[in-house]
Amino acid sequence: MSGFGPDHLPYGVFSTPGAPPRVGVRLGDGILDLAFETGRDHFAAPSLNAFLALGPAAWDEAREEVSALVRDDDFELLPLSSARLHLPFEVADYVDFYCSEHHAAGVGRLFRPDAEPLLPNWRHLPVGYHGRAGSVVVSGSSVVRPSGQRLLPGDDGPSYGPSRRLDLEAELGFVVGAPSAPGSRVGPDALADHVFGVVGLNDWSARDVQAWEYRPLGPFLGKSFATTVSAWVTPLSALDAAWTPLPGQSPAPLPHLAHADGADAAVGLDVAVEVVVDGVVVSRPPYASTYWSPGQMLAHLTSNGAALRTGDLFASGTISGPSPDQVGSLLELTADGTRPRSPGEVRTWLEDGEEVVLRYSAPSVTGGRLTLGEVAGRIESARAPA
């Protein structure tokens, strides 16, 4: 079943010729049509949102129902190759964090070589910002090279044109199902009360546009042209065997961000990532090396009373491990474009026509491994100005 066995059962939205988009579950190289198999209205829908809004008890019930169908061999399987996959959920707000210490410090060393690699707030809260929900696309969508304003080396002033420093960011995304009330906050141990599951995520970045625009309000057009997520959402309930302690947190987080059993409790996720550019694995970022936990991102996000909505998406930020072959961006891998992105290679940043594929896997309760939905996108050349 190559990682998509009965221990996994991720959800997506698909269509077949002549029939509208609807919810399905992937099993091996096939799709269970949940609209057909269950007859439920919330599965006969073009997004997962109606199902997501039902909350954890309904998610568990659906998983049991699908597991029973599979166990009893009581289902039809549509070949994956006959289906078109759609964006699995309507994104409400998209928040991107910056949770990997190795990434944040690596970027700090590149851009502020004479200063402390981490800014003063970094170990006290998971730094984050809002991205563009409307630019989130499903795996397989091509990405047009963005144009933007940037200061080219040697130029006195900025110019407008195609990005010359186009990058990927390998991340893990979390999909909110159950909303929270405005003015309330969600504690770090309440992740499973609100989050339905995870997606792979590539937060494409135009580094030259970002470098020129980002002060003082943060990334904007350098990121807002496209963010790609996997077509399959792996439910948290499939990841029971993937929980693992955090690498360690010092200083101890303030009480509103602290897990009840501390950072040594299994509050991080052991998800392995592979970054493939133009067919070559260039890096293997381990999500387990990330400093801030998913629950802490959620707690921080709601710590000012901001409400969660069904369809909210929040992501880890670039996942980078401690070693040079574990970094989740070309910015780090190429030291800001100053060295090739892999041995025997001359290329640095992404070039037109190249495809990026992010692959994810995690331990399964069966002792095997789950293959999470991949995140693929090919770079199209910049459009001629309108």
Place this chain on the structure above:
Amino acid sequence: MSGFGPDHLPYGVFSTPGAPPRVGVRLGDGILDLAFETGRDHFAAPSLNAFLALGPAAWDEAREEVSALVRDDDFELLPLSSARLHLPFEVADYVDFYCSEHHAAGVGRLFRPDAEPLLPNWRHLPVGYHGRAGSVVVSGSSVVRPSGQRLLPGDDGPSYGPSRRLDLEAELGFVVGAPSAPGSRVGPDALADHVFGVVGLNDWSARDVQAWEYRPLGPFLGKSFATTVSAWVTPLSALDAAWTPLPGQSPAPLPHLAHADGADAAVGLDVAVEVVVDGVVVSRPPYASTYWSPGQMLAHLTSNGAALRTGDLFASGTISGPSPDQVGSLLELTADGTRPRSPGEVRTWLEDGEEVVLRYSAPSVTGGRLTLGEVAGRIESARAPA
């Protein structure tokens, strides 16, 4: 008609006891029920979005139809006092800009007294960032004082608690109706092809939370607890007499941000704002003094190919004029809390129980003035931790 005459006709969403939310137009102190008057489905809806999606020709047609009803005295008017007003549109993505030179320079002088007040990029592009769409609320909604992590004066490390530096930001918001295609861009002179109208907007800000969190990814929780918009959306077509030249742009913007007839053309809007705190007018920001035009915000926002969606909201950023009694935030008015916010006053930042009202007006084609929808919100004390 006190600014809400037949020359204005702003749109909103209202409900009455026993009847669901639907689209109406304000006339004087009454509401025309467009669902009832026109029988059209897109007005029998709980948001303006279906109408907004129809585009400029349909907007013009609707305005003519309503104008004819009013001219012929062929309508019923529901008393405003009998209706509850709702958020007028579902917000897709919310982008906040930083377009006022007087504001950006004022903030720069406060926070970087020994450096150039404006950062190097500021005169080359309208700096902006994404805010939280899910936290946008309608005028009249109370605002719970947010808690957050902040570094208190004299403390070695951050603590979590209610914001002590709660501020308002007087802004003008622009509501996108007609979408654009991903990968395309919208020119600075195409505002009216996409933007339906304007709202008043208060981008509430917790300055202590913002100061601690914002490096390097920009504002997040210091802003994401609430953004209030007016209940009434004034169509651009009511603002024909309000267009005015920009104060001037130097250096000349790059071609993709340049209006065809230059900054001396009438591409800015003459909207007058009053900031009222606890019943006292503390400031009168003039939107006409803003450096970047609405069309330039739109052109910048789409210059990387990001698509517009129906319901997108983008805002000017804090509006501040050249004189001290024209600033649009308490940050500037109180010099970061170091002086009272008005003569004979001791208070600086917003206190619990205080109400903020932003009032807006603009010249009408009749020679009188339109009163745009007000933006009101009262501060509730912080919630006890959950």
